[in-house]
Amino acid sequence: MSGTRNDMDVYKLHQSDIGFQTISKEEFEAGTHKNPPWYPETESGSPQEQSPYAVCPGCDNPIQIIGLYKLPKGVTRPYARHANHSVPGLADLDVERRACCCPYYQPRPHHPASRRARLDGVARKILTTLIEQFDRVVYLLEKDTGVRFSRQHLRKMLTTYRYWQGYLYTGATLTNVPWIFAYMSNAQSLFNQRVDADSDLGKAILAGVPDANIDARGHIVNRVHADGHTRFFQLSVCFIHHTQAMDADQGLIETMKMRVFSDTGLGLEKAPVLFEKVIAFDPAYFQNLIGLPADRAKRRPDLVAVARDVLGDLCDEA
Numbered sequence: 001m002s003g004t005r006n007d008m009d010v011y012k013l014h015q016s017d018i019g020f021q022t023i024s025k026e027e028f029e030a031g032t033h034k035n036p037p038w039y040p041e042t043e044s045g046s047p048q049e050q051s052p053y054a055v056c057p058g059c060d061n062p063i064q065i066i067g068l069y070k071l072p073k074g075v076t077r078p079y080a081r082h083a084n085h086s087v088p089g090l091a092d093l094d095v096e097r098r099a100c101c102c103p104y105y106q107p108r109p110h111h112p113a114s115r116r117a118r119l120d121g122v123a124r125k126i127l128t129t130l131i132e133q134f135d136r137v138v139y140l141l142e143k144d145t146g147v148r149f150s151r152q153h154l155r156k157m158l159t160t161y162r163y164w165q166g167y168l169y170t171g172a173t174l175t176n177v178p179w180i181f182a183y184m185s186n187a188q189s190l191f192n193q194r195v196d197a198d199s200d201l202g203k204a205i206l207a208g209v210p211d212a213n214i215d216a217r218g219h220i221v222n223r224v225h226a227d228g229h230t231r232f233f234q235l236s237v238c239f240i241h242h243t244q245a246m247d248a249d250q251g252l253i254e255t256m257k258m259r260v261f262s263d264t265g266l267g268l269e270k271a272p273v274l275f276e277k278v279i280a281f282d283p284a285y286f287q288n289l290i291g292l293p294a295d296r297a298k299r300r301p302d303l304v305a306v307a308r309d310v311l312g313d314l315c316d317e318a
């Protein structure tokens with residue numbers, strides 16, 4: 001156990017950083033050289049000397065690393081907690097943003113309708129990250145879902161995300177951008193999207209929707225029946241049940257559920273669920289993709305352009 005359930009095991013060094021690091025003395029000292037503002041100059045003997053500062057990856061507020069040099073009693077490893085004051089040169093305290101810093105500040109269930117009060121620095125950065133890294137976002141979602149989305153489909157997801165102001169959702173942080181994007185894009189039709197016919201998802205679609213077929217290139221299309229006719233079918237995917245939990249060993253665990261369903265005309269509550277999968281967020285993977293050197297990164301500027309087209313003007317708003 002590392003203190004209370006509000007403790008976090010990650011930090012970043014600058015507000016401008018998008019990613020985060022797991023707390024380790026070696027890396028923290030290498031990154032700061034034990035200099036201000038992380039190690040403020042204080043009168044000798046001040047307890048602050050033993051607990052340097054950093055920035056919360058979730059809300060850009062100042063945090064304090066506890067136990068880096070001396071573990072408190074009953075604590076087995078260093079952890080970070082939100083500071084209750086500004087740290088000059090590092091980060092100003094913003095209590096409203098801190099209150100929204102789930103899961104690190106107050107882990108709690110988020111109502112899908114709960115939103116930050118305004119487009120603050122974090123929400124703006126979430127938007128910028130989503131736009132500039134949109135090809136990575138898509139890559140991760142395709143890996144997690146087994147669906148290859150068309151640009152048209154992605155544009156619809158982006159438009160829905162914009163309409164629902166997903167970037168203001170209180171469960172959105174700088175580290176869960178790809179998954180909250182999907183979570184806040186509501187239900188979307190899977191028609192003409194690509195799946196592997198031999199995958200569990202592909203098999204579930206073929207078994208559950210008699211009017212659907214998967215063509216040679218993997219597109220979900222109409223089945224041409226023996227009489228030569230095709231019939232309309234409805235097949236959608238949605239992402240539900242975003243959860244955040246602090247695990248004593250693994251730190252923050254975030255998940256959501258992917259659900260594929262077919263509305264057969266009986267109403268949504270009776271729509272059969274064809275496929276369901278729990279998706280565990282992998283922020284470290286996202287961070288690795290962002291950090292790839294340019295010569296090794298396979299970027300998709302066409303996807304970034306779509307995201308910029310749909311969301312770009314929001315970043316300009318005052």
Ligand SMILES: [Zn+2]
Pocket residue numbers: 056057058059060061082098101104105
């Ligand atoms: Zn925070």
